[in-house]
Amino acid sequence: MPEYGPRPVERSLPTAEARDLLALVRELTQREIAPTAAEDEEAGRFPRETFRLLSESGLLSLPYDSEYGGGDQPYEVYLQVVEELAAARLTVGLGTSVHTLACHAVAEFGSKEQRAELLPAMLGGGLLGAYCLSEPAAGSDAASLTTRATRDGDDWVVEGGKAWITHGGIADFYTVLARTGGPGPRGISAFLVPGDAPGLSAAEPERKMGMRGSPTAQVHFDGVRVPDARRLGDEGQGFSIALAALQSGRLGIAACAVGVAQAALDQSLAYLAERHQFGRPIGDFQGLRFMVADMATQIEAGRALYLTAARLRDAGQPFARQAAMAKLFCTDAAMRITTDAVQLLGGYGYTLDFPVERLMRDAKCLQIVEGTNQIQRVVIARDLLGPEAR
Known part of the structure; x- marks a missing residue:
């Protein structure tokens, strides 16, 4: 290959x-x-x-x-x-x-x-973690989660299920958001649950179109006991803890998207130099040159956007809007760029013998995870218009 x-x-x-x-x-x-x-x-x-x-x-x-x-x-x-x-x-x-x-x-x-x-x-220590927020009926509306932790002496007993968990079933520890109070975001708390806790199990991994080497699975909590010493933050603080983590996590997704897009561009440039048609490298044809020029421009713009957000974070300044913008722009760009790479390679791009079809399938995932790109637009608009805007 x-x-x-x-x-x-x-x-x-x-x-x-x-x-x-x-x-x-x-x-x-x-x-x-x-x-x-x-x-x-x-x-x-x-x-x-x-x-x-x-x-x-x-x-x-x-x-x-x-x-x-x-x-x-x-x-x-x-x-x-x-x-x-x-x-x-x-x-x-x-x-x-x-x-x-x-x-x-x-x-x-x-x-x-x-x-x-x-x-x-x-x-x-060689451990690997997973993050448990989403549920089968609580994805974009994460505040409606129903997994519940009930106080029992010095422990909490967790009942419920999480969905779309990366590393589900193989993680050594899970950061779990569960309901400890009434409805809404103020009734949620955060816990650190060991991966081998009795009562914790995982379903078979989802059969995904891309990222097949990364297990994504539902995780079930059947009377899982968690000491109060493993509760993170105050009771009822879990939703704000989750949002703070996701702000930073969105930057990780943006960086992943730029990496996938860069790999697609690298493959495209090499193919343009190697493949000959009409007696010359196909990189000599203006239409294909324009494609890689656009690909490279989107990659540079995406990288600059996620780095700008990262520098705000490093300086201790608000960066939620910029993180959402970076996640939105970089993942949409990765989808466009990998699709263009498949097109640029022609029939070869559509085969498993070249890696660009895998990059295209992988890129699609990034528009969905850690807040769909539609949710990113909600976050951006809300920040621009203010919390009172409807």
């Missing part, structure tokens, strides 16, 4: 350390991930050993505090690492973003004792 290596990408990196880090990641992806990505995705193989390697290398803990085993890297740097991982194989890039999302509640809302006890293993 033809696989073309990535072309150098101009990066906006704040330090020499960050440049060295990204060079290390690129070398790792080309050695350990990219060579078998197509085969592993077709077979539906989850790369658990790859995630162990990333954990050992400190790449699953980059944006968190070194006091607890993190890498002390700004989001500006972390997201560019995610982009590189996604360009090699989206299952790995998205999995890294989801793991970071699953750690967020402990890192940002956990007590000092919880952070000291839990985070070192979560960040650098």
Whole structure:
């Protein structure tokens, strides 16, 4: 199967350390991930050993505090690492973003004792996390979730089910949002549940059109007991904890989308140089040149947008609107770019022998996860018009 290596990408990196880090990641992806990505995705193989390697290398803990085993890297740097991982194989890039999302509640809302006890293993102990918010009847309307946690002495007993959970059934820990009070967002609390908790189970993974190596499954809680020491934040604070995590998680999805789009562009450029028609490389034809020019422009714009949002986050400034814009723009661009790559390769693009059809199938997922792009437009408009606007 033809696989073309990535072309150098101009990066906006704040330090020499960050440049060295990204060079290390690129070398790792080309050695350990990219060579078998197509085969592993077709077979539906989850790369658990790859995630162990990333954990050992400190790449699953980059944006968190070194006091607890993190890498002390700004989001500006972390997201560019995610982009590189996604360009090699989206299952790995998205999995890294989801793991970071699953750690967020402990890192940002956990007590000092919880952070000291839990985070070192979560960040650098070879563990893999999952994030449990969506339910079969509570997707975009997450505040209507029905999974319930009932107080029983020093424990909470969790009953219900979650849906569309990345790493469902294989995660070592789950950040779970459950109802502990009345209806609406103020009745939701957050918990950290071990993956081997009695009563926790997962359904068979969903049969997806793309990202076949990344298990997505329903997760069921049948009388799962969780100590109150594993409740994160205050009772009733869970929905705000979830929204805070999703703001950052949307940037991870944007970075993944740019990585997938960059991989499609790399494949397209190599094919334009290699394929000859009418006695010359097809890259000489203006119509195809215009296609890759548009692809490259959208990639640069998307990368600039997610980095702008990341810098706002790193500076401690509001970034929710910019995160939603980045998720919206980058994932829509990835869908357009991968579709154009299939078209540019002609019949070959539609075959499994070339990777662009896989990139197109993978890109579609990114327009849906962590808030559909229709929800991103709601978030953006609400921020522009103010909370009172209807």
